[in-house]
Amino acid sequence: xxxxxxxxxxxxxxxxxxxxxxxxxxxxxxxxxxxxxxxxxxxxxxxxxxxxxxxxxxxxxxxxxxxxxxxxxxxxxxxxxxxxxxxxxxxxxxxxxxxxxxxxxxxxxxxxxxxxxxxxxxxxxxxxxxxxxxxxxxxxxxxxxxxxxxxxxxxxxxxxxxxxxxxxxxxxxxxxxxxxxxxxxxxxxxxxxxxxxxxxxxxxxxxxxxxxxxxxxxxxxxxxxxxxxxxxxxxxxxxxxxxxxxxxxxxxxxxxxxxxxx
Amino acid sequence: xxxxxxxxxxxxxxxxxxxxxxxxxxxxxxxxxxxxxxxxxxxxxxxxxxxxxxxxxxxxxxxxxxxxxxxxxxxxxxxxxxxxxxxxxxxxxxxxxxxxxxxxxxxxxxxxxxxxxxxxxxxxxxxxxxxxxxxxxxxxxxxxxxxxxxxxxxxxxxxxxxxxxxxxxxxxxxxxxxxxxxxxxxxxxxxxxxxxxxxxxxxxxxxxxxxxxxxxxxxxxxxxxxxxxxxxxxxxxxxxxxxxxxxxxxxxxxxxxxxxxxxxxxxxxxxxxxxxxxxxxxxxxxxx
Numbered sequence: 369x370x371x372x373x374x375x376x377x378x379x380x381x382x383x384x385x386x387x388x389x390x391x392x393x394x395x396x397x398x399x400x401x402x403x404x405x406x407x408x409x410x411x412x413x414x415x416x417x418x419x420x421x422x423x424x425x426x427x428x429x430x431x432x433x434x435x436x437x438x439x440x441x442x443x444x445x446x447x448x449x450x451x452x453x454x455x456x457x458x459x460x461x462x463x464x465x466x467x468x469x470x471x472x473x474x475x476x477x478x479x480x481x482x483x484x485x486x487x488x489x490x491x492x493x494x495x496x497x498x499x500x501x502x503x504x505x506x507x508x509x510x511x512x513x514x515x516x517x518x519x520x521x522x523x524x525x526x527x528x529x530x531x532x533x534x535x536x537x538x539x540x541x542x543x544x545x546x547x548x549x550x551x552x553x554x555x556x557x558x559x560x561x562x563x564x565x566x567x568x569x570x571x572x573x574x575x576x577x578x579x580x581x582x583x584x585x586x587x588x589x590x591x592x593x594x595x596x597x598x599x600x601x602x603x604x605x606x607x608x609x610x611x612x613x614x615x616x617x618x619x620x621x622x623x624x625x626x627x628x629x630x
Numbered sequence: 631x632x633x634x635x636x637x638x639x640x641x642x643x644x645x646x647x648x649x650x651x652x653x654x655x656x657x658x659x660x661x662x663x664x665x666x667x668x669x670x671x672x673x674x675x676x677x678x679x680x681x682x683x684x685x686x687x688x689x690x691x692x693x694x695x696x697x698x699x700x701x702x703x704x705x706x707x708x709x710x711x712x713x714x715x716x717x718x719x720x721x722x723x724x725x726x727x728x729x730x731x732x733x734x735x736x737x738x739x740x741x742x743x744x745x746x747x748x749x750x751x752x753x754x755x756x757x758x759x760x761x762x763x764x765x766x767x768x769x770x771x772x773x774x775x776x777x778x779x780x781x782x783x784x785x786x787x788x789x790x791x792x793x794x795x796x797x798x799x800x801x802x803x804x805x806x807x808x809x810x811x812x813x814x815x816x817x818x819x820x821x822x823x824x825x826x827x828x829x830x831x832x833x834x835x836x837x838x839x840x841x842x843x844x845x846x847x848x849x850x851x852x853x854x855x856x857x858x859x860x861x862x863x864x865x866x867x868x869x870x871x872x873x874x875x876x877x878x879x880x881x882x883x884x885x886x887x888x889x890x891x892x893x894x895x896x897x898x899x900x901x902x903x904x905x906x907x908x909x910x911x912x913x914x915x916x917x918x
Binding site: 405406428431443445450454458462490495501505506539 | 712713742760761762812842865872
């Protein structure tokens with residue numbers, strides 16, 4: 369990998385890059401992380417290769433403790449099984465490992481989210497006559513409810529951040545106090561949403577997500593314009609620390625390997 | 631009775647019938663593409679397909695009009711995009727309407743486990759509050775008789791035939807697979823009939839870390855098809871052709887391009903070896 373000192377160009381980054389870098393920072397220490405397909409996989413692998421070498425990556429394909437040195441295009445790539453501490457069956461990963469509460473963090477993408485962190489990955493439009501049929505649930509419904517907490521990462525747009533989901537594939541937080549307490553027995557649900565504009569964190573008091581940090585160059589108005597409900601802006605709004613050269617170099621190295629694999 | 635060694639064409643002709651419920655399982659790894667192509671060549675119709683992660687081979691079966699219903703939990707082209715033939719069927723009923731029954735992975739895994747165990751339903755802590763539960767008659771609620779906890783119940787599957795890939799068979803027809811083995815063992819043990827495609831036959835198995843052996847008497851037919859999982863892969867035999875998956879996006883997006891591709895590469899080839907030879911050199915080199 370290129371040494372940081374060899375890079376002399378000023379730091380610039382794309383919106384996808386800052387999203388991935390900031391999402392990666394949410395993984396720390398010795399967390400055991402259930403990694404979803406796509407953007408979450410990039411962020412989790414970046415975290416493990418930079419500031420969080422001791423996180424354990426778990427994939428729904430049954431790979432536990434995978435140590436990929438590149439970003440695989442799928443969650444069932446050979447680089448995951450060959451580097452894993454153990455490879456178990458799919459029924460086992462969902463029952464003994466996820467459902468039994470052995471996972472600290474679930475790391476998910478989404479097509480749509482609402483203010484309570486509910487997720488839609490099933491359809492845009494009506495279920496029986498969809499405008500866009502999406503892939504469906506995958507592991508997300510039980511990842512959302514069985515992990516200690518959940519991090520969601522997706523690009524920020526008014527189509528993605530909606531007042532009302534077309535379909536609730538995975539349950540975030542609910543209005544009903546009793547139901548909310550019941551679900552918290554097994555996990556705290558979505559706690560953080562990282563986008564290409566900002567970071568939103570769950571506020572138990574309002575039972576909604578609030579914008580807590582704006583990425584460099586992004587204004588509150590930018591976020592409001594791309595959010596489909598009057599999103600709460602935290603009183604303690606912070607500025608996201610820009611990506612470091614180390615983070616960007618590592619991420620670009622991975623993205624290059626992803627392109628090479630195609 | 632021990633498994634018989636058959637050709638792929640004979641195995642599909644004997645074990646996969648019009649109207650059957652069929653599971654071609656595989657989780658990114660060991661996907662039985664060659665069997666799906668042979669089902670298309672033999673013109674099967676009205677199939678109910680079961681799979682946790684339907685990918686390109688199910689997209690092809692749907693696009694070729696072989697399928698009336700899909701039972702699944704995630705239908706996409708991993709790392710590349712949508713399954714456009716699946717979407718065309720759901721969004722526009724083309725080439726025919728597609729009935730769907732969808733679950734989460736945990737729910738599908740519980741259904742396979744229950745079926746393999748000979749139980750009428752599986753149990754999991756899941757689905758609460760989701761529209762999946764609201765929309766599906768195959769998700770119901772039961773109360774634990776010991777703790778009172780409310781849990782989700784999902785019915786077992788009624789699978790006529792499962793087809794999987796494994797790396798090796800021995801001369802008795804026992805099969806061994808390793809690497810990511812997904813839900814393939816449960817798929818075989820859930821089905822009335824089963825067919826296993828292998829890379830090769832060996833005199834004796836060498837133990838592998840995380841290896842799984844299915845005894846010969848749980849399988850009806852063993853078929854030797856080198857690279858039968860292509861463009862998926864067989865750990866220690868072949869690499870996944872990520873290029874093929876990426877290129878499928880453009881082929882499958884357009885109805886005519888799809889049909890032309892299927893004609894040249896599947897309908898006009900007589901077996902898997904010819905299919906592999908029909909591909910562009912860059913894809914074939916990945917395979918060699």
